[in-house]
Amino acid sequence: MDYQLNELQQMLQQSAEKYIERDYDFLTRQSRAASDLGYSQQQWQQFAELGWLGLPFNEEDGGFGGGAGEIMVLMEAFGRGLVLEPYLASIVLSGQLFARLGNTEQKADLLPKLIDGSCKLALAHSEPGSRYELERVQSKADSNDASYLLSGQKSVVLNGNDADYYLISARTGGAGDIDAEGISLFLVAADSPGLTVRGYRTADGLQAADLTFEQLEVAESALLGEPGNAFEAIEWCFDQGIAALSAEALGCMEILHQTTVEYLQTRKQFDTPIGKFQVLQHAAVDMFIALSQSRSMVYLAADRADSARDQRRAALSAAKNFIGRAGRLMGQSATQLHGGVGMSDELNVSHYFKRLTTINTWLGDDNHHLAQYSDSLL
Amino acid sequence: MQLDFTPEEEAFRLEVREFIEAEYPQPLRDKMNAGAAPNKQDYVTWQQILHRKGWIAPRWPEQYGGTGWSPTQSYIFDEEISAAQTPRVMPFGLTMLGPVLLSFGSEDQKQQYLPAILDSTTWWCQGYSEPDAGSDLASLKTQAVDKGDHYLVNGSKIWTTYAHYADKMFCLVRTSSEGRKQQGISFVLLDMNDPGVEVAPIITNNGLHTVNQVFLKDVKVPKENLVGEEGAGWTIAKYLLGHERTVIAGVAASKQQMKRLKTIAEQETQQGQPLWQDNRFRDRVAEVSIDLLALEQTNMRVLSDESAGRGPGPEASLLKIRGTEIQQMITELLAEAVGYYGLPYHKEVLLSGWGETEPVGPDYAAPLLPHYFDWRKSSIYGGSNEIQKNIIAKAVLGL
Known part of the structure; x- marks a missing residue:
């Protein structure tokens, strides 16, 4: 039993934290967020140079063979910096899913561009009616000679307004709309005729899009993996995403906790630092307790991300539920303890709060994962 | 990172499990499984079984x-004895x-005291709290006046667990009222059979007698029963509390209680089906289970940090806080389940x-609501x- 980071992870952690300190102060982050692109392509190139974009891919695919533990330390640092670049969307979710399902030819074609930063992906799975249910897919892919015709809608696709390619899930079979069987995955270029992308910013300053497609024709070679057989991989990649998001949340929580304690030490009211008041001390301790346990759950999530399915799903749901609740406590408490200034857009606190709130929603909120975990107890 | 136990650690777990299976006496096992409170003999019986195996004091x-x-091994050991629902080892x-x-x-x-602690022939109790010194322990008033070769002790201790079973008591007393109140405290050992020691039962909200008030009237404590320097009592008390916190999280016992909760909820019925099938009930259990x-x-x-040479600091207080909150939630759900x-x-029934x-x-x-x-x-x-x-606010957060 060992909860210590290994050497590789420690090195990665040091370089990522150094990068955030040097290149990702809050004001710079805010100006990048306000730009047209919403993040910095230059920083994305730097991610590529640092080897981060190739981190989770196999060495024969040009990657570094890292796992969930390595992604964890990177994402924790990204959380500390409120990083805007689409690492979760393009690498953790779509990149890993693509690498898992794609054949040699497909991978040889796309992965090098993904790893060198010249191409970005987005995962288009959730739909207006599906909420967090992964099995519910209404979009259809009808086989048509040597091609497929895709029709349907995808909602709130992370980094959807900027991707070069989408991974779109659509039904080629199965019994009705809710069935793990019969879900296929397609690689679709963003400029495909018949695809409408409606992009927007999300509440945390990141970006997403809704996709609509009607009789969108893709070649048979756009199919990733066996027809009707993508569900298991989609579920797996959601779990990778949960582990990564949880680590990002941990980074956000660290900053909120640190900032709040510093504020309590320096802000004076009634002629004394407000941190001398017991009621505020205990609220800060509740934050510390949530933070400390969140770290443990983030480690657990990374450790179980490649376990056998049932064990993996239960552990990841437990982690996502816990992180969701802890993140809410951290965000709300940090705002409350900062008083009026905690409400202002100028201070970083409100932005960490918003990110923690959206992280709870992404990939299933605390209620959804409570139900998932609860059912696993049966 | 390697969060799972190693094969060696799992082999150790099996060794502990097999030992308990072979040595835990059936009548005691039945009584404990029924949720009854162990008595003095039950505790001593089990502790002496562990002592004969050499397993009574893992952390010494x-x-x-x-x-x-x-x-880690100590932790595994705790898990196994909790899972077997043996009487807990009196701390x-x-x-x-x-x-x-x-x-x-x-x-x-x-030389004098350790052997009888190990073989459970001396039962100790803890004389800390007083009627006017609870959370503010340092304001304790029990007085020990220097009489040359002995102290003359007067005062009262309260909430003393199993004082009525105890042969001896370790006790915080005031040897000086000079300076900061923490500085005048000393740590002494006294005999419960000494003249002037009187134990009065306090019945708690479950109707049982576990704690007491102990009155000390002109009790003579020989100077050789002073532990450490005179005035070092507060340092010793703090050291001791640090020792207690990781044990008090009680994770292994709570895991055992969660299993029991599931077993009971599978037998209880609601709307014609097992209570365990009820999503509203089970979701609440699930949240506690995740916590x-x-x-x-x-x-x-x-523990892993401790093994890597970074011992538990005051942040271990959080284990006590969350551990007890979770234990309490489980007792609540258990009572609700029936x-x-x-x-x-x-x-x-609570007794036997x-x-x-x-x-x-x-x-x-029957035992669930009283519990x-x-x-x-x-x-x-x-x-x-x-x-x-x-403690966390001050020592960890610097507030």
Whole structure:
């Protein structure tokens, strides 16, 4: 039993934290967020140079063979910096899913561009009616000679307004709309005729899009993996995403906790630092307790991300539920303890709060994962 | 990172499990499984079984009877004895006084007291709290006046667990009222049979007698019963509290109680089906279960840090806070799970189980509500949870 980071992870952690300190102060982050692109392509190139974009891919695919533990330390640092670049969307979710399902030819074609930063992906799975249910897919892919015709809608696709390619899930079979069987995955270029992308910013300053497609024709070679057989991989990649998001949340929580304690030490009211008041001390301790346990759950999530399915799903749901609740406590408490200034857009606190709130929603909120975990107890 | 136990650690777990399976006496096992409260003989019986195996004091140095286990092995051992629902090992001698004597006691004191702690022939109790000194322990007033070769002790201790079983008491007394109030406190050992020691029972909200008030009137304590320097009592008390906190998280016992909760909820019915099938009930259990998992992982992470040479600091207080909060939630859910049959009160069942008597309602139901009432104590004792938060605020957060 060992909860210590290994050497590789420690090195990665040091370089990522150094990068955030040097290149990702809050004001710079805010100006990048306000730009047209919403993040910095230059920083994305730097991610590529640092080897981060190739981190989770196999060495024969040009990657570094890292796992969930390595992604964890990177994402924790990204959380500390409120990083805007689409690492979760393009690498953790779509990149890993693509690498898992794609054949040699497909991978040889796309992965090098993904790893060198010249191409970005987005995962288009959730739909207006599906909420967090992964099995519910209404979009259809009808086989048509040597091609497929895709029709349907995808909602709130992370980094959807900027991707070069989408991974779109659509039904080629199965019994009705809710069935793990019969879900296929397609690689679709963003400029495909018949695809409408409606992009927007999300509440945390990141970006997403809704996709609509009607009789969108893709070649048979756009199919990733066996027809009707993508569900298991989609579920797996959601779990990778949960582990990564949880680590990002941990980074956000660290900053909120640190900032709040510093504020309590320096802000004076009634002629004394407000941190001398017991009621505020205990609220800060509740934050510390949530933070400390969140770290443990983030480690657990990374450790179980490649376990056998049932064990993996239960552990990841437990982690996502816990992180969701802890993140809410951290965000709300940090705002409350900062008083009026905690409400202002100028201070970083409100932005960490918003990110923690959206992280709870992404990939299933605390209620959804409570139900998932609860059912696993049966 | 390698969060799972190693094959060696799993082999050790099996060894512990097989030992318990072979040595845990059946009558005691039946009584404990019925949820009855163990009596003095039950505790001593089980502790002596562990002693004969050499497993009674895992965290002591080997030369004094410890096991030489790693923190992880000790944790596995705790998990297994909790899962088997044995009587818990009374902490007063083994996890409190023992380590204190090993760190602060004279060679004579070690020789005199440690063997009888190990073989459970001396039952110790803890004389800390007083009627006017609870969370503000340092304001204690029990006075020890220097009479040359002895102290003359006058005062009163309260909430003294099993004082009515105890042969001896370790006790914080005031030897000086000069300077800061923490500085005038000393740590002494006294004999419960000494003239002037009187034990009065306090019945708690479960109707049982576990704690007491102890009156000390002109009790003579020989000077050789002073542990450490005169005035070092507060340092010793703080050292001891640090020792207590990781144990008090009680993760293994809570895991066992969660299993019990599931078993009971599978037998109880609601709307014609097992209560366990009820999503509203099970979702609440699930949330506690996730909280327990987070606590367990945190406990293990603290142990791993300890093995890597970063010992638990004051942040271990959070284990006490969350551990007791979770324990209390489980007692609440257990009582709720049995519905109406939580209500009948049978004192004799709390003491010895139903035995040959036909149970009123399911045989598991009777102890659950009294236990819920009783377990509110866990967030009060060992430094109340509010005091633990004060400790974290000051020592960790620097507030």
